[in-house]
Amino acid sequence: MKTEVLMIGAGTSGLCAAVRLAEAGVKVIVIATGAGSLGLAPATLDILGYAPELVLDPMGALPAFVSEHPEHPYALVGLERLRSAVAWFQATAAELGYQGGLERNRLLSTALGGLRPSALLPDSMTAGAMASGRRVLIASIRGFRDFYPQLVAENLASSEMGVDASWVELDWSGDATDLVPTRLWRQLREPAVRHQLASMLRPSMDGVEAVGLPAILGRTESQAVRHDLEEQLGRPVFEIPTLPPSLPGLRLFDLLRGALRRAGGRLILGSTAAEFRADGRRVLAVRASEENRHDEYEAGAFVLATGGMGAGGIEVDASRQAREPVFDLPLSGVPGEAEDWVDTEYFREQPFDRAGVRVDGSMRPVDAAGEAIFDNLFVVGAELAGAEPWREKSGEGISLVTALRAAEAILEEGR
Amino acid sequence: MSELGLAAPGSVRASLDQCVKCTICESACPVMEVTDLFLGPKTLGPQAERFRTGDRSPDHSVDYCSSCGICTRVCPQGVRIAEINSQARAQLKVDQGSRFRDQLLARPDVMGRMARPVAPVFNWAMGSPVLRAAGQRVLGIHRSAPVPQATSRTFEYRLRRRPRRAAGQRIVFFYGCSTNYFEPRLGEMTIAVLEHNGFQVEVPRQGCCGLPLQSNGLYPAAREYVRRLTAQLSEGGLAGLDVVATSTSCGLMLKREAIEILGVEDRPVRELAARTYDLFEFLRDRHERGELRTDFVGVPLTVAYHAACQQQNQQIGKPALDILSLVPGLKVVELDRSCCGTAGTYGTKAEKYDIAMRVGAPLFADIQEARPDLVLCEGETCRWQISHATGLPTAHPVEILYKAYGGR
Numbered sequence: 001m002k003t004e005v006l007m008i009g010a011g012t013s014g015l016c017a018a019v020r021l022a023e024a025g026v027k028v029i030v031i032a033t034g035a036g037s038l039g040l041a042p043a044t045l046d047i048l049g050y051a052p053e054l055v056l057d058p059m060g061a062l063p064a065f066v067s068e069h070p071e072h073p074y075a076l077v078g079l080e081r082l083r084s085a086v087a088w089f090q091a092t093a094a095e096l097g098y099q100g101g102l103e104r105n106r107l108l109s110t111a112l113g114g115l116r117p118s119a120l121l122p123d124s125m126t127a128g129a130m131a132s133g134r135r136v137l138i139a140s141i142r143g144f145r146d147f148y149p150q151l152v153a154e155n156l157a158s159s160e161m162g163v164d165a166s167w168v169e170l171d172w173s174g175d176a177t178d179l180v181p182t183r184l185w186r187q188l189r190e191p192a193v194r195h196q197l198a199s200m201l202r203p204s205m206d207g208v209e210a211v212g213l214p215a216i217l218g219r220t221e222s223q224a225v226r227h228d229l230e231e232q233l234g235r236p237v238f239e240i241p242t243l244p245p246s247l248p249g250l251r252l253f254d255l256l257r258g259a260l261r262r263a264g265g266r267l268i269l270g271s272t273a274a275e276f277r278a279d280g281r282r283v284l285a286v287r288a289s290e291e292n293r294h295d296e297y298e299a300g301a302f303v304l305a306t307g308g309m310g311a312g313g314i315e316v317d318a319s320r321q322a323r324e325p326v327f328d329l330p331l332s333g334v335p336g337e338a339e340d341w342v343d344t345e346y347f348r349e350q351p352f353d354r355a356g357v358r359v360d361g362s363m364r365p366v367d368a369a370g371e372a373i374f375d376n377l378f379v380v381g382a383e384l385a386g387a388e389p390w391r392e393k394s395g396e397g398i399s400l401v402t403a404l405r406a407a408e409a410i411l412e413e414g415r
Numbered sequence: 416m417s418e419l420g421l422a423a424p425g426s427v428r429a430s431l432d433q434c435v436k437c438t439i440c441e442s443a444c445p446v447m448e449v450t451d452l453f454l455g456p457k458t459l460g461p462q463a464e465r466f467r468t469g470d471r472s473p474d475h476s477v478d479y480c481s482s483c484g485i486c487t488r489v490c491p492q493g494v495r496i497a498e499i500n501s502q503a504r505a506q507l508k509v510d511q512g513s514r515f516r517d518q519l520l521a522r523p524d525v526m527g528r529m530a531r532p533v534a535p536v537f538n539w540a541m542g543s544p545v546l547r548a549a550g551q552r553v554l555g556i557h558r559s560a561p562v563p564q565a566t567s568r569t570f571e572y573r574l575r576r577r578p579r580r581a582a583g584q585r586i587v588f589f590y591g592c593s594t595n596y597f598e599p600r601l602g603e604m605t606i607a608v609l610e611h612n613g614f615q616v617e618v619p620r621q622g623c624c625g626l627p628l629q630s631n632g633l634y635p636a637a638r639e640y641v642r643r644l645t646a647q648l649s650e651g652g653l654a655g656l657d658v659v660a661t662s663t664s665c666g667l668m669l670k671r672e673a674i675e676i677l678g679v680e681d682r683p684v685r686e687l688a689a690r691t692y693d694l695f696e697f698l699r700d701r702h703e704r705g706e707l708r709t710d711f712v713g714v715p716l717t718v719a720y721h722a723a724c725q726q727q728n729q730q731i732g733k734p735a736l737d738i739l740s741l742v743p744g745l746k747v748v749e750l751d752r753s754c755c756g757t758a759g760t761y762g763t764k765a766e767k768y769d770i771a772m773r774v775g776a777p778l779f780a781d782i783q784e785a786r787p788d789l790v791l792c793e794g795e796t797c798r799w800q801i802s803h804a805t806g807l808p809t810a811h812p813v814e815i816l817y818k819a820y821g822g823r
Contacts, residue, residue, distance in 0.1 A: 001732065002703045029732065034491030039439045182441050182455070186448060219442075245442040261751055270488040271730040288730070295730060311491070 002298045003029040003266075005410060006286055008273045008326065009305030009313070010036035012396055013381030015256040017303055017403035019092060022263035024411055029297060030260065031271040031288055035253065037311055042215075042241035043248035045089065045120035045400070047082070047102060048074075049393025058119050059083075059102040071354075071386035073398045076361050077405045085401040086120065093255055097123030097223075106130075109138075109212065111147055111242050113155025113165075117393055122248055124217065124226055127210045128238030130156065135164040137208040138240075139201055142169045144179045146243040147214035168204040172197060184216040185247060188225055198232035208235060215239035215247045222251060271295070273306070273326045281375045286326065301376045301410045304329075304365075305403065308356060308382040324357060327377065329365045332358045332385045349388060356385030362409035363402055376413075378406035427499055427675065433492040434461035440486035440496050445754040446479060449773040453479035456486035459503065460496040467503060477503045479767070481758035481774070482630045483724040498676050501629070508632035516555045520760040521631040524623040527596025530565035537565045557768035561757075561803035563597035563795075570599035574618055577603065580610040587617045587653050589644075589669070589691070591624070591662035593795040604817040605661050605694065611820050612701065612708050617656065621647045625677070626668040630759050634677055641673040645683050658691045661811055663793035664725035664759065666693050671729075693726065693793065694813060695734035702738060711819040713744030718815065719787040721750045721778060721801065723794030724758065735793065735812040742819040748785040752778035755792075757800035772804065779804045791815065 007018045010032035018028045048058040048065060055061045059079070066075040074082065083102060090098050098120045100106060105117035106129035115130060130136075138149040138156070153167035173179070187193045201211065211229075217239055218225035230237045241248055257267060274289040277296075285298045304326060306313035314331065316322045320341060322334045333354040335341050341352050357365050357379045364372040365379050380402040382395065389395035422428035440456040441447055447455045454476045466473045477500055486496040508517075519526065530537040540546050547558040570590055586609065594602040602618075609616045625640030648658055648669075660666030669691045673679045692700070701707040722733050739747055755775040756762050762771030782790055782805050790805070791812040792798050798809035 001699075031730075032491075033493060035439050035443060035489035036491060039442060040437055178454070180438075180441065180455070182438070182444075182447060183451070244436075245438045250442055258751065261749060266732045268730050268732050270728065272493070 001029065001295060003027050004299060005029075005301045005303065006031065006297045006299035007303045007305060008032070008286065009307065009381070010267060010269065011038060011305060011307060011311070011381065011399065012041070013399035013403040014303070014305035015253070015260065016089070016092075016400055017305065017380060017407045018265050019256055019259045019263060020088070020404055020407040021410060022260055022265035024407075026410070026414070028260070028265040029268060029299075030265065031268045031273060031297065033270070033272045033312070035269060037307060038249040038253035038256075039246060040244045041246055041249040041252075041396075043096075043122055043246065043252045044108065044118040044125065044241075045086065045098065045100075045396045046117070046393040047086075047105075047119040047397035049105060049117035050391060052391070054117060056105050056117070057103055058105060069386065071358070073384050073387055073402050074394070076359065077401050081405060082397065082401045085404045088404060089400055090120070092259060093122075093252065095255055096251060099123055099126045107161065109152060109156055109240050111152065111214070111240055113138075113152035113159075115156075115159055115161060119397075122251070124215070124222060124239040124248065125241075126238065127236035128212055128240060130161060130163050132161050133164055135166075135207055135209045136212055137201075137204055137210075138165055138167045138212045139204070140169055140214055141172050141179060141184070143173060144181075144184065144214065144216075146181060147240070152212075152240070166204065166208070168201065170197060170200045172200060181214075181216050181242060181245060181247065185219055188216060188218055189221060191228065194225065194228050195232065198229060201233060205233060205235065210236045210238060212238050212240050214242045216242070217247070219247060219250060219254070222247075276302075276327055278374065281373070283327075283374050283377050301378065301413070303406050303410075304357075304377065304379045304383060305381045306383060309352070311382065313383040314355065322355065324383070327365075327374075329357050329373065329379070330367060331355055347391075349391060353388035353390070354386055356387075357383050358385045363406040364409075378409065380406050427495040427502065428464060430493060430495045431461035431464050431499060434494045435492055437491070439489055439491060443485050443489045443753070445483060445485065445756070445774045446481050446770060450479065450770050452476065452770070456480070456496045456500060460486065460499045461494055464499050464503065467506065475507065478507060479770070480504065481754070481756070481761040481767075481771070483754045483758050484728045485724060485753055488728055495675070501676050505629075505632040505634045513631065513633060514555065516764070517631040517760075518633070519554070520556070520763060521628040521633050521636075522623065523592040523596070523627055527565070527569075527592055531567055531569055531596060534565040534567040551765050555765045556763055557765045559803075560763035560768055561799040562763075563593065563799055565596060566599055568599065570595040570602040571620065573599050573603060577606070579606070580615055583613040583615045585615045585617055585656050586697075587619065587648055587656050587658040589621065589648060589658050589660045589662075589666065590618070591660065591665040591795075593662060598795065598811075601661060601811050601813065604822060605659075605813050607822055608698075608813055608816050608820060609659070612698075612706070617653055619647050619651065619653060624665045624668045624673075626665055626672070627760055629668070629672065629677060630761070638673075638677050638679050641668065641677065641679060641684065642681065644669075645681070645687050648687060649683055654686070656690070657697065658687065659694045659697045660691060661694050661793070661813065662795055663693055663723050663729070664796075666691060667725045667729055693729060693731060693734065695738055695793070696729070696731045698816075699734040699737050702741075707738070708820070709741055711742050712821050714742050714815055714818050715744040716788045716815070717746040717748065717786070718789045718791050719748040719750050719782050719785045720812065721752070721755065721782075721790065721792045721797065723792055723797045724754050726793050735791065739812060739815055742815060745815065745819070748787060750778060750781050750785070752781060754778070755794075755797045755800045755804075757796050759796050762796075762800055771800070775800060775804055782807065
């Protein structure tokens with residue numbers, strides 16, 4: 001197959017870069033092993049949550065942060081680009097109503113009742129921004145195994161912020177044999193089911209400012225589902241992201257996939273990039289392995305967005321040899337064989353956290369001397385070295401801004 | 416399995432160890448979306464498979480899997496979920512025995528041969544509400560399920576009367592049962608399009624690929640069918656030639672499923688897999704090399720295109736759209752729904768017809784909204800299902816290309 005740009009990976013960075021390019025009129029094919037990481041993601045846009053102390057004003061904290069971390073992807077692309085990337089995302093994902101901005105982090109409840117800072121939220125979560133003394137009701141359905149409202153409420157109440165959280169578990173089973181989220185979100189499409197749930201919630205509504213539910217409020221008609229519940233309860237309703245599958249993440253996946261299709265791009269799932277062919281500093285083609293078949297994609301430019309160690313973008317074998325499996329790119333930040341790979345204290349910085357591919361300012365992977373290895377290969381997202389998104393709470397910000405930077409570099413080249 | 420009961424490395428069964436229970440497959444499964452009778456691809460695949468010891472199947476719900484294959488395609492971990500479930504269903508059929516209906520639906524070649532000499536009677540019977548109601552009671556074939564029109568002039572029959580180009584690069588045309596017995600014009604148009612592009616089209620006598628047998632869990636017969644077809648498409652000087660398929664699901668059987676699901680490891684089957692192409696995949700390759708003729712006349716139609724599940728499972732993108740975008744005057748609406756529901760013979764069964772119609776409902780709604788003159792799809796049973804549900808005419812996309820080359 002021939003295309004102008006081959007995108008490898010269908011997570012946040014792969015899809016955002018592909019949409020950006022396709023909307024600029026570039027012919028893009030996205031290949032990915034599967035439907036990508038968005039189905040596992042809460043779909044908030046985290047920019048910077050800890051540095052290492054809690055950050056409440058990301059834009060205020062970022063100048064010092066990037067000067068302390070010159071290898072960080074944010075430092076490579078520059079903060080102005082972060083601002084325009086966020087604006088692009090808000091416009092592209094307008095249907096999901098992302099609220100917020102770079103000046104203020106909101107604190108959201110996790111599915112365990114922990115507090116988590118994030119800069120932009122889909123509108124299904126905005127009423128869930130926590131504050132001292134805020135009176136929220138956390139509710140769920142008995143038998144739904146991915147969410148325990150008592151645990152969430154008690155943890156919120158005992159947090160430093162002291163949220164005034166109560167909880168209720170509804171005895172409702174509908175006609176589902178098993179309360180898995182896929183079945184629940186199907187059931188909630190039915191107005192009668194929503195009516196039932198609202199009546200069961202009403203007795204617990206005294207003095208409550210907002211109602212938090214696990215994120216099961218409809219895949220396609222989510223706004224209508226939520227607004228209906230809000231109307232019946234007379235209060236704002238917010239979603240709390242659950243264990244996978246994450247419905248907010250799937251909504252974002254559906255949205256970006258649709259935008260890509262409308263812009264003429266192609267998404268090919270079930271296709272894993274395996275090896276490449278190059279002529280000097282130009283990558284000519286990537287071969288994808290399917291069962292019993294091999295397909296070759298020829299393109300003018302290639303973007304690697306396959307994620308980090310968690311997603312298989314970096315493979316580590318049993319003898320702790322790490323490699324990037326498609327282009328065999330050099331990795332930086334990988335602990336040596338004799339060094340410790342893990343710190344037994346889970347929440348401390350892990351020695352392998354910053355491992356990844358080093359790139360230049362336009363996202364081209366570089367060698368030890370800092371020279372670009374290929375002229376038409378770009379690496380974006382969680383594959384990059386120099387960040388620890390888990391601890392920084394910076395994953396989506398990095399994915400988004402590096403994806404758009406690579407797209408920009410490809411467009412400049414084409415001009 | 417080995418003596419210890421361990422799955423062979425690299426086997427379909429061994430892939431279940433890659434499952435991290437992310438449930439992406441269940442959020443994409445179109446059957447689970449509409450019914451509680453199917454417990455879901457993860458639950459029945461990588462989870463239940465651990466309890467299958469080879470001689471008993473611990474559940475019956477796996478019979479409600481439609482074999483659309485979407486679960487495998489969306490799995491970020493590379494678990495062969497649909498393949499695990501297909502094999503589990505075959506074991507279930509061994510345990511329980513197979514209904515006569517499934518034996519019948521699984522053999523379109525036998526059905527086609529029986530219908531051909533009495534085509535007018537067959538077509539009348541299929542249109543008779545009384546007989547169809549009886550068919551549902553006695554056989555379990557849903558009274559409303561779409562049945563194609565049989566023809567007394569099969570593709571094979573027409574082929575004998577058709578003068579053919581005897582020069583140019585030789586390729587083999589795998590036309591499939593549906594073309595032979597129900598849609599012979601599709602075969603004629605395909606030959607015309609290929610000959611117009613300078614090919615010498617070899618059309619050996621050929622039988623069924625065994626896909627319906629496979630999806631009905633009848634593996635031993637399916638293996639026999641696919642081996643016989645492999646010989647027909649390879650012998651008599653055809654070995655090594657490219658093979659093009661118009662039926663996208665039957666093409667996938669040759670490309671992959673015979674090896675991966677049925678476990679047929681013979682060298683001829685592997686060689687055939689490597690040289691088999693979906694028709695438009697083949698034409699797009701030619702176009703990318705500048706070898707496809709583009710002497711098109713305008714085709715002033717609005718068409719909606721649905722990529723069948725088995726077409727999307729080939730990882731070739733949407734080559735029909737790439738080629739049809741070259742046709743002047745044609746307006747193409749790209750549909751973006753996963754499945755029409757019927758999945759081969761699934762939707763014709765009395766107990767599954769409603770499920771299939773519910774699975775396809777979002778697709779049918781999008782088609783109605785697009786108000787096309789014609790709906791295009793490379794899957795024949797998908798076409799019949801779409802026509803049945805929307806009342807709109809359907810065609811294989813090669814029909815548009817045939818028109819664009821001036822064919823009538």
